[in-house]
């Protein structure tokens with residue numbers, strides 16, 4: 001399947017806030033209630049931080065932070081510290097996490113661009129979940145280099161693959177998107193969800209479009225291995241775990 005850099009609504013600061021909130025909630029709903037993707041990612045990240053002796057997990061491109069929330073609440077994360085940030089930070093949610101877990105979570109409320117190097121420290125594990133496809137193909141190697149020099153370890157979680165099966169499954173996101181007002185009925189924001197998922201259902205369509213773009217932008221194992229070897233001078237051995245509809249790359 002050809003790599004096509006389709007426009008992505010999520011990650012565009014011009015997208016109105018209520019739409020972005022609904023989009024992020026749809027990902028959370030899909031990856032927690034429909035499939036256990038975030039829970040598996042959280043377990044894998046905590047396990048790797050422990051195995052590699054890293055003390056801090058920095059979630060880049062964290063959206064509104066559902067993965068960090070899961071990790072923080074996991075008893076195996078005892079003693080680990082967490083940082084949560086995004087290009088378009090969800091300030092309220094990050095601050096709420098920081099308040100609830102003082103000393104354990106650091107909320108960065110200014111914009112953090114993961115494509116730029118930043119000194120996170122050798123004890124940091126950088127985490128990118130459902131976000132690498134925001135980087136166009138030609139810029140991805142540079143982002144791999146930036147992340148590699150910025151911390152002791154990097155993990156990238158991808159909730160899709162570049163396969164026909166994944167393409168079909170990803171387009172089914174429209175159904176959980178339509179179910180969002182019911183799925184998240186206990187959370188504040190029901191009127192917003194009813195408006196943008198039911199009455200004027202632009203967000204389910206945006207989610208479908210982003211999912212399509214997400215699949216078409218994924219890399220094969222060979223592309224990942226070559227880019228990581230090139231950008232780290234062969235100093236970090238990549239580990240790649242593939243599922244039918246997900247991928248994890250760590251180095």
Ligand SMILES: C[S@@+](CC[C@H](N)C(=O)[O-])C[C@H]1O[C@@H](n2cnc3c(N)ncnc32)[C@H](O)[C@@H]1O
Nearest residue numbers: 011061062063086087112113114129130131134
């Ligand atoms: C599909 S959302 C996934 C959010 C979250 N990781 C999750 O799994 O729920 C992708 C996120 O990547 C962020 N993003 C895109 N490009 C970025 C960049 N260059 N630096 C930091 N974050 C970025 C977007 O703002 C968006 O929140």
